[in-house]
Amino acid sequence: MTDFRYATVVVIGAGQAGLSAGFHLQRAGFASALDGAGAGAGSADIRSFVMLDANPAAGGAWQHRWESLRVRTLNAIFDLPRMSKPDMNPDEPSSTAVSRYFAEFEAANELPIERPVRVSEVRRAGAEAGTAEAGTAGGGYVVETDAGTWHAEYLINATGTWNNPVQPEYPGADTFLGLQQHTRDYVRLEDFAGLRTAVVGGGISALQQLEEISRVTDVLWYTRRPPEWMDTEFDTQAGREVIQRVTSDVEAGRVTGSVVSYTGLPANGLYVRAAKARGVLKRRPMFVAIEPHGVREADGTFTSLDAIVWATGFKGDLAHLEGLGLRTSAGGITMRGTEVLGEPALHLIGFGPSQSTVGANRAGRDAVRAIERQLAGPLPATIA
CATH class of the missing domain: 3.50.50.60 (FAD/NAD(P)-binding domain)
Known part of the structure; x- marks a missing residue:
């Protein structure tokens, strides 16, 4: 028993x-x-x-x-x-x-x-x-x-x-000799001092870490698609509309995305303004492969990197x-x-x-x- x-x-x-x-x-x-x-x-x-x-x-x-x-x-x-x-x-x-x-x-x-x-x-x-x-x-x-x-x-x-962190699989990821970590494992910006870093992801955590790490080193920002910016304040009415959209997906048995995929990114957020002022809010298309010392860009060129942060959500x-x-x-x-x-x-x-x-x-x-x-x-x- x-x-x-x-x-x-x-x-x-x-x-x-x-x-x-x-x-x-x-x-x-x-x-x-x-x-x-x-x-x-x-x-x-x-x-x-x-x-x-x-x-x-x-x-x-x-x-x-x-x-x-x-x-x-x-x-x-x-x-x-x-x-x-x-x-x-x-x-x-x-x-x-x-x-x-x-x-x-x-x-x-x-x-x-x-x-x-x-x-x-x-x-x-x-x-x-x-x-x-x-x-x-x-x-x-x-x-x-x-x-x-x-x-x-x-x-x-x-x-x-x-x-349940999401970390996309990219060719050559296991050959990279630098530091790789997901947002889940990110602890402090000082760990990236002097390391040329790629931040991958189009959500709020990606923007926060992009801005933070850029205080201590060079940072490049990669996303699969261009970000959608939310220029207005996120008010009660907007919140209701987002909830309705998510509810419709759930009731239809569809996979739901992240919250930001429904709302867009806050264009006037504190970290967004700081990243923009520092000149790092420049999105790059996703690279196509990872190599021991960097990534191969979509246009075939090579970009050297010391670290990759996967801010790719959960x-x-x-x-x-x-x-x-x-x-x-x-x-x-x-x-x-x-x-x-x-x-x-x-x-x-x-x-x-x-x-x-x-x-x-x-x-x-x-x-x-x-x-x-x-x-x-x-x-x-x-x-x-």
């Missing part, structure tokens, strides 16, 4: 989306599964939840941001539910400032978080041995982790993208869900709100339309409301 622990809801991830879900579960009366609430009972009267976080401390992906990314250069940090963010020193690294805020939120709400716990696989419980002890008749999900097995009636996935960290067969033929995951179509007990938050921090907050709330409705039973047709 399989040893496992039981929770009505398992939340995977404790970044902004996960914390929002945890907050709303607690407000809805779900107890901590870490205290044994509902263990082995399967009773609708005893609802419990647990949050599993792969990180060693509070802060989600923020704790891993590069040291030179300061509070003053951030686009925005939205408040967590019912806890306004404190005043932050604009010169403090965002990794410590935001992580401290998240830690205070966790402590104030006494959320049942286990960390570091990495989820390796999620599968449907089926008739698996042991699940009947929870009174579930074999329903729900089995969540395998490096710290044991959980059985959950409902799953809220809030794993974000940090652990995709949803969903490898642990692959066994559920959620993807469409187009490679996306079809959703209605936070719910995966055809998988009503599984909710994805901080994904698709809720990739932004404000969207993540709302998605956490919406997922919990959906689970409450499901636990209450089928809605009348006139309401549904």
